[in-house]
Amino acid sequence: MVNKVYKVNSSTDNKTGSKHNQILMSIVVCMPILAYGTAMGWISPNKSLLMGEYSPSNAPLSEEDVSWMASIMFIFAPIAVFVYGVAADKFGRKNALLCASVPIAIGWAVKLICTHPIALIGARALIGFGSGGGFVVCPLYVKEISEDSIRGMTGTFVIFSQTAGNLIVFVLGDLLPFNTVLWILLAIPLVHFCILLRLPETPSFLIKCGKNQETAKVLAWLRSLPENDKTISEEVDRLIIEQTTSEPKFSPKLLFSDKTSVKAFWVALIVNLTREFCGCIAVLVYASHIFAEAGKDPDTSIALSPNKQSILLAAVQIIGSFLACQLVDRAGRKPLLAVTSVVAGFSMCLLGVWFYLQSVGVFMPGWVPITALCVCIFADASGLQPLPFVIMTEMFNFQLRGTVATLIMAISLGTDFALLKLFAPLNKWIGYHSTFWMFSIICLSNVFYLIFCVPETKMRSLEDIYADLEGKKRRKKGEDVVETNHV
Template sequence: MEGGSLRKLYIGLGAAGSSIMGPLYVTEIVDDDIRGSLVSYTGLFASSSILFAYVVGYYASYTTFTAICLAMPVAFMASFFWMPETPAYLISQNNPDGARKALMWLRTGYVVAVDQEMTKLEEAYEKGKDNRLTMSSFIQNLRSRGTLKALLISIGLVVNNQFSGITAVLSYTVNMFEDASSDISANVSTMIIGALQMFGVYLSTILIDRAGRKILLIVSNLASAVCLAALWGFFYLKANGHDVTHLGWLPVTSLGLYAVTIALGVNSIPFIVINEIFNPQMRGFGVALFMCLLNVMAFLVTRFFTDLNTLLGLDGCYWFFAVCLVTMAAFCYFIVPETKNRSLDSILKELAGEEVTLQKADESLEGPVSRAIDSTTTAHSNNPKTKQEPAKSQQQPNRPIDVYKSGKNLHTRNDATHRKHKDMVMAIALTPGEKISDIIRRGTGPIPSDTATTYSNKHTTGAHS
């Protein structure tokens, strides 16, 4: 018994460590515009591993299954040993050369992107260093507005995850297939639900950087609540003596849809958002606290679900969880911030109550951009081909000027095909005599990157379309 307990302890520690460090590592090495998709792949692999265990465990012996599971972490350690440390960690250890080397490997030698990210990391580190110097203790940092709001969001997401009813639904998977007069065995029905959950997480990886975290959380909560309400109706009628044989398809259909919708957001996105809402000084503490609360809540829900079932009945449990999901949909709408395609710095500023505008970007860009536009316009007007084609120029009075930052130099291009350049700050179309401030007042349209990196590093400000 003692040996079995130790084995469970070691497995639990390993699972908890990978659950915390895996998403955190990915968050710190990827670009902002694909951060959500790549971090969500950790959840996709987790759900696929559960399905893998269902399938292999059904056909293989215990010894074979254990050997296969042991081979996975061994292969991971052998391959991951060669991966670089995160640039954010290296900067925090006062190792900028190591951080640049890691970024060069991660960005495949793209110097412009590396220069920009190094600037952001160094500025974030200096800002955090100043905060540590002004904070007299961990408690003061913990009491900051941004950290308190992040903790509130974390607790809410934990409650949302565990009060989604997933324990109640999965505990009665076999019963629901039996109520549908299905000949499918218990093991096969479990595999079906596992496959549907993996499909839901896969949909999340596709949609998370398109639709956004917030909208997926809301849709997941509301759609799952509808599925649970349907299950409540079925079991309520059955408990009260009604003939439900003609509705045997309802619990199976509701269960299948629930497995997809709950995995779409409620059971996957919290693990992404939690790595985006804490400042670097509190991120390790915040993520660890989130995982501890999650496991404690899972234990409590599992421990007392039987008592809740005795008190409310199975139909009452489904109704209770449906109400919880609707309530948490409102929580996500009003409290949880949208972090899609946003830099971590801009998210932290919003949580801390700091204003994020384009005003400083306008001030610092107007001079350099105006000079660049003037030089480009002059060169264009002196071009003999331009003078020979006045009609074409009159047809296109507003030429798009693409402005982007490369190192410390500002460049412009008149070619509209560069509008979607990776390092472009923004695409603008100027009429004669128009200034950048006029562009901002009338609107520039969508900004390709979530952060409008200004010409002056002293006035870097996040902006979101």
């Protein structure tokens, strides 16, 4: 079957290969994250309808119902992360990813069949379960099919897909009827399932299963090279050596038994948690509501409706994601992440200032919050969101990659639940201005952590990355140890 679907023309004159198949496959693989993006943004254009007089539900939804709808995805997603993390190592990346699309499709189907608040909350729980699986398997899949020169770019496709999903649902929600949008969103996981059936398993997992010949065929198709090309045989040999020394399995005990791996884990975890606590996910879910709050005063608001402003926000976000795809393999992980953290931090600070001045009756133009949010979301999409996924997959070998992705994504998604559940009450308690200032402080603090604690991973081997981690550790013990480390 692989011969038929992934046949490579060995008589071609072009021996240099191509990255097109890797890029196209990475885009298809990330479709569950696209579905997650549509689900995350779905509340924003539909909140006023669901809570209004003409709600598609039997009765208008309450603020508490909407709060549970926004956060329930992040209760079930961490559970799914463990389930899919184990499944990806045991049954393969492809099979685990196929199973991720099933609950997502069922969730959208439930919304079409019944719009009772409990049904809507349950549907979003199903979507959250499938999305959690996608978030742990997609980065692994993309990393393992991509060659080193483009793994940074393809790694950003995870967040690019999420931002595309946000934009799609904002536009569809503003232009089309409620049920029509649901039918379109249902089609995304179904299309993904059908296409993925025809795509291969990752070369790393095929080697684990002892399918060396099939691995060569898949690598040849991915690299657009003849199967007997020297590059293909060298890569197969490298994968065999990697498998001999490190068979993948979900084993936190193995991860925490090595001091350097533990340090790498904490670096990856903190970088990922900063992504959650920068506040952008709360801004996107409650975008229309925030713009409505910002536009209460007609003297300071602008002509665009909250939904139109949310579409503008999503468009800026996808431009930022596209920029990340172009820059990540040129600028490096650390510089891009540091710059975007600074920009996001100052943008959140400005947004807090605007809300504070509004609360004390000081005039400030209505374009200020929109500009601040757009700049913040742009910075988030071009660095803060995609790069932690890239760093996470580059800091660990094949044996530990699944374990680390599972643990970090479970913690991150659990953090998303807490943040979304507490966002509205927090604003009532301390005000929008204090909430955004808190996000600002986290973003700016992240810059110092990046400078002093996070190693660069661009085009570097694990040995070099871990040497940096150990070197920082050893400098504290004396100069002689540093010299020994570099010998």
